[in-house]
Amino acid sequence: MKRTEFIRSLGLSSGALMAVYCMGTLTSCTKEDTPLPITNINPPSTNPSTGKVDFTLDLTLTANKELTTSGGFLYNQDIIVARVKSGSFIALSKICTHQGTTVVYQKDTDDIYCPNHGSMYDITGKVTQTPAPAPLKMYQTSFNMTTMQLRVFEA
Template sequence: MNRREVVQKFLLGGTVLVLAPSILQSCSKDSAMNPGTNTGGTPPAGSSINLDLSLSENSALTAKGSSKIVQNILLINTGTNIVALSSICTHQGCTVGYNPSRGDIECPCHGSVFSTSGSVLNGPATSPLRSYSVAETGNVLTIML
């Protein structure tokens, strides 16, 4: 192996080393762009979520007909209480939303409709939304997972 061959092999190896991090980085960027993934995800079972209703970002939840999604949990003020349901449609995993004028929960992907107790009112979903118990102590709402 002459000097020229050694330099060429060295440069080729260096190119691979320089490109490797950018290839790996682009792979990690692609996987981070998974559509439909709700940031934060649902906390593990047995944990809880506390929401201070006196904070401006949560205060809208004190009004009848209001709703908010927190960590894949859909919170709805039905007027008589606040219910907590999974915001992930049981059909194919789209994010559902509350329709205050109809008083139901609708999936924008294929039209499934759920009641505020989570039961299926209209398919194609066949399984109910998971529901969570909610306790209200003063201004703090606690959702038990």
């Protein structure tokens, strides 16, 4: 039984039905009970059919504006995506390999820094300062300048 059918079986009017439905989902409703797409949230970072990281960021969205200029960075789930000094994009695991703290991109030195114990990585994820015992996993990026879509994926 669909949710709307269940609610109707409770004897609610159509107006009450829509109010209950909308309060329950916190999304806009359409006549067909199809929630409108949420356009300001980035997609899940993993392709469900392959299990590999594969997502696209729309750089025309306010949520991704950090990537429109060199030195900006953001996180999409467990990945840090940065536009480095050269203007190109990088994508790395955001999880420090020492004890799991979230790393940050440093614009001035063009590297990745862990604020917990001071580990540093270059923009390929290679450790340049310990105690991090291993590099950050690196992902591929592909940018379509016409559509402003940045794809991050696992080879």
